[in-house]
Amino acid sequence: MKNFRIFILVLLTSTFTANACGFYPFGEDLRFCFFNPAYYGYTTYSEFDYSSHWFEDKDIFDAEHVNPNDAAWYNYCKGKVSIMSIRNAVYVINPNDFNSTSDNEMIHYLYATNDVEAINYLKFAKECEVVNTFYSDPWERNERAEVPIRNKFIKLALAKAEKTNSQTIKKRYVFLAIRLAFYHGDTGKIIQLYNTYFANSTNKDIVYYWSLYFRTLAEPDEALASYYAAQVFKHAPDKRFAVYTYFNHKMPIQNIVKFATTEEEKANVYLLAGIRRPDKALQQIKALYANEPASEGLDFLLLREVNKIEDWVYTPYYSLFTPSVSGYDDSYDESAEVVLSRVASDRAYAQKLLHFVAKANLKKVHNPQFWQMAKAQLEFITQKYTSCLATIQALEQLPNILPRHLKQLVKIKALAITAVQPYGSAIVKDAIKPILLENAADAHFLFAMGRELEYKGNTTDAAFLYSKIGETTDASSYNSYAFWKSKKRAGAVYYDYYSEWFSYVDAMYTPEQLKKVIDVVNGKQPSNTFNNWYYATLNEEKTRMYDLLGTKYIRQNKLESAISAFEMLGEPYWIKNYSLWERTDSEGNVFDENPFYDLKYTPEFIPVRDTIQANKYTVTKQLINYLAKAEDVKEKDRDYYYFLVANCYYNMTWYGNAWMMRRYGWSSVKNETVIEDEAEYYGCNLAKHYYKLAYNNAKTDKFKALCLRMAGRCERNWYNYQHRNDDNHISSDYTGKFHTTPNPYYDKLESENRDYYDDLMLSCTYFEDYFKARR
Template sequence: MKNFLVFILILVSKSLFACGFYPYGEELRFSFFFPEITGYKSYSTFYYSANTFEPKEIYDEFDKMPNEVLWVSYCKNKVSYKSVEEVLQSYSLGDINQQTNNEMLRYLYKIKDYEAINYLKFAKNCEFFNSWVDDPWERNDAMVLPQRTKLLNQAIKLSQSTTNKALQFRYTFLAIRMAFYNRDLEKIKMLFDRVYQTKSDKDILFYWSLYFRTLAEQDKALANFYAAQVFVNAADKRFMVSQQFNSEVAIEDVLKYAKTNKEKANVYLLAAIKKHDKSLEYIKKVYEYQPNFDGLSFLLLREVNKIEDWVFTPYYSLFEPSVATNSFWNNEENSIKDVLKRVETDREYASQLLDFINSVNLNSIENPTFWKTCKAYLFYITKDYASSLSLLEELKTSKNSEFAANQIDVIKALVLTANQDYGKAILLNEVKPIILKNKHFRKFIFALGRELEFKGNTTDAALLYSVMNNNYTNYNENHDYYNITFWKSKDNKGDTYSDFFNDYFDYINAVYAPEQVEVLIQNVYNNRDKTDEFSKFKYAILEKEIPRLYDLVGTKYIRLNKLTKALNSFKKVDNKLWNDKYSDWERNGNSWAYGSNIFDKNPFYELKYTPEFIPIKDTIRLNKYTVTKQLIKYINKAENPKEKDKDYYYFLVANCYYNMTQYGNSWMMRRYYWTSDGNRSVMIDDKEFFECNSAKTYYLLAFKNAKTEKFKALCLRMIGRCEKNKLDYLADENYSDSYADYQNYLFGKNKYYQDLKVNYSKHYEELTSDCEAFEDYFKARR
């Protein structure tokens, strides 16, 4: 509402977040298709993500490094990779001598290849200069640059003087790299074009050199072409060289430099990776030019990961896809409608990708099993459940790794759960072991619950939501880095402070009807003693929270003003919960906390910010049960035709209803969290909680039954207070006048204050300016 009037205070709890937090990006993204198990780790930096590309480990532990492969080949495969790695990674210049125990060096000394030994010594001598040497005080510039230049020129001379072709290329590469750190782009061009341009066998040295040549190229189209060739052939340079690819350059201009289909495919690959929207047309081009290409399969993986974000992130959470612009400040009702409309459009795009896969000759693809898995998943996305299950069964019979088999199971569990009729959906026995195997994969557990909820099974949905955050550990340190779930409700009105959930209780508190929670409780009662592994998992949380759920049911009935049903539910709550949650006994002196949910004031006799003015009778130990019981008692008394003090009891009832609102001391009768501002919610009694309508109704009845002028005036004053709260809640949130002007505005619009001013003028000033007068006015009831 009016920002100048209030400071929003959100109580800290396990399910509410600090002021200003709003989930975005990878926290929101739903992904059930695991890039890590597909075998395309060398492309891992470019896995689809809401984050920007960032360097990742691209080699497995036992992968052979490209430079090590070259050296082993140079040594006629007579030395180990470990010995090569030791020389390249660990040895210093002084370690290269005849007394060494290193297998590679001993071999080179044995065959008297002193040129190679001298090259290794020279390369070690250059290592310090093959990087940026930054000195903020500029003390070493005079030393570093001349030394590097000297070594650069020496490398060129050694390259020209040696007859060993392999070493010639290595010396030239060293010179190119030092020229780059010397910021001599022209020398890079000259060296590459003279030595490497005509090299027939394009090994890793060629593509490392081409990387620097790319950095030196001014022609944007040619630079893009070079970047694409480096990207494909030098995995360790992919992250850096991808940043040199300018997506604004027309791809047709880049393709002019390609001489082979492979080179064209490379261009389309990098162009597609740099696209964050639909890339199917580029994928088709890569398939046309080089079908048996791991890059093609990787593009398919990225596209599937895109589609599942576009479809499942909004479908399950009602948030926009993780890469979309956050629309928190837009009209949320329309936003959710638009987001879900887009889901159907993106399912249609999934069908187009599926059509493409069906058109592909899988015998020409480097990984047919992976493509079939994508196909099965796309069948699920497009809701062709029968085809998905059929293909998954076929894949299940293939030889798969444990991780690949689990991937198939995860998709199968989703398909089986979604492929049920409304009103008949259950947690199938076939799905249960898959859930147990993936019990820490939060978004998977949530998606299954969401599917069940969509099919009308809110009980099993709530049970899955409840265990989703239980004993949390990362599902997989490489997958679902943001293993957390946030979701919205379709009922959101669009102007709430916090319009999302990440906890089962907050969600069913806001969205479930009391009858749904009662069914849930009964289900827990009936099954909490089961000893099978899945039941123990499923009921692990809620079997301990039955009193809390009865509290919730009663609270929901309070919101509906069904007091007898509320009382019956509160009656089933044990004293431990009342003491732990709503009394000061277990609070260690923290009852002063602003917005505390402790029953420390009697809602019938005491009002917040108002001096005591009603003698307290019928003292009771306060909790939700006793307050509800007393409220029913006082309503019955007030409505009894024979009751002489109808005005008195109506006034007490009105006080209680007032105190059960945002502005009262017993707001916890309706809510579990309190804020200092009128933040709208999806609660069914939102208007009542902020507008005080029930309190106003009963104050009006007290006024109607009042016998004295002064008590009538007091009733009217309280009616006016309720009306003021309503006007404040409904007021234009852009109201920008001063606080004093705003208060005058509220008073002027308040017909009950005007009534008090006109018809009870002699009491108006006293009642509206000093609450101390309330005691005298209440005593004047008779």
């Protein structure tokens, strides 16, 4: 059973996201956190930082937090040896190298003071290591094979303990015996030794809590084991990760806390109970504060709770993804309405936590300054922007405020300054600009700033901020990139999230919003450090934005506006970008076909009169020209030009060879998007409209039949678009009686001349004959 539990732990640590198309953002890629635990010094608790990385292996000891065992040996040696020498002597140096000539400070000290008991203990402890492990039976006849040598070591450890004068060394020998008994599977021995040597101890040092750790593992009563686990968790930082799962967080807490005899012991129970909660832990925080307000663990629990709320509020509010850490609500509906409605309830919970923090007696807590910083975070989360800024201002004036704490505060300050502005008049204020520069590598912060501006109606500055995301990266930070969705939730251009400015602006901005961005780029901005950074990316992307502006007008069928945008690019741009239309696949240069005369998967059937070097500008210009001819009542070939116009509109859809007039990428899968012309792109309505006009102006029955055939093809595409989520309603021209779903154009074609219907529905090779019959 023990091995199975280890396997489960390994399995849980192997968190990954599988996606048939490759990468999909999850976890820390998404989580917004402006209250960084790394900046606040709660290192020994850092394994339990709120994170989607459930089981992180961290070094919990640093210059400010010495391993309690190292500290115990340091005190034993009266502070005359270095911590590093203790670590080497205790954990590294071979027992055979323990001698008076050793250059290790600790070993040298022990020999110099003739401390034979300590030297002999260290040698024996190292000899025990070889049997301090589980030996599994590969044939699974027993869960664990007994190693007789352990019995010998247990007896030897206890014998040495009885012969030792130093109480410190005696307890260490007994602890070795307890640990050996654990690996031997002898829980009775663990309990007996603990009760004999440690249960009534008044000197509760690290060896005591190490022994209590194994006593916890041996205890059959889950409530009592949970109580023991809480005491070990508090006092033995190196055992926290190992012991926290032995606390039964599903058990009523009164069943556990009843074993506590002091307020500190009660506080320890509430601390571990709070850490074990993936959801709201305000009740545990309040109970911990009531029993031990000066506890460092209370500060950490508060930090963890703020980090939770950040994820519950910021991650969906800014990115529209669900919170990054599972466990709060695994049945979470991902629709935008539900995502944002849950944000409101979580802000309400944040208000309760803020009320508690604001009322707490800061003279009693471990770190009053930290509590004030937590208050500022909560004030921003609860949208109390004026109060937030006042709290931050007071903190900034403190003489002992640390630079790393200011680094956190100024981000919230910048967000609050932006968010407090009225809708329609929010700007990037001068006070914010140096903060943006300083945090240029923090993509989550830049995106949050852009989102606040966008929510306030300033999509122009939002675009400039989005353009900076990912441009400067910090390999040590998960915040180097940002991923987000749209409120429309249908997805981005080729997937359901965005990670850079162009795809988002492409899908979400109106032509008018994009034009405002271009106007700013075209305006003359004063040269300074901020402006040179802020405007640089989109200054370099001006031609791409004009291309996008024209494309957006194409989507709205505003051809004159589109041509005006495309004309801003100039001929060199189109010559340089002609390669976009020449991408070669197995069928040849599929983008090098004339959209007025050529149709995909259809043999050539229209003689080409006007050749153009196809690009967005030339196609749009020709389309305007042909439309003018088609709509000219004096033009004798109106049916011909309407047919060419219809071909072009058809080719500008997903089914055609000029889809790049409307999109910046194509996939064989019909990805649903939020782009405004989605129905046209997959439904071919404009093409159908102009094939109908070609029919109305046709002079021969055969050409009319061809127009109906093409209008019917468009109708089929429209039907399939309308029923895109129903596999039982997919229309095809090539089943049974050619078409099996409602199609008025095919019905009309069949009713007017069954022979024409059979020809045109049977094979597109007849198209040439029917087109030639136009006159």
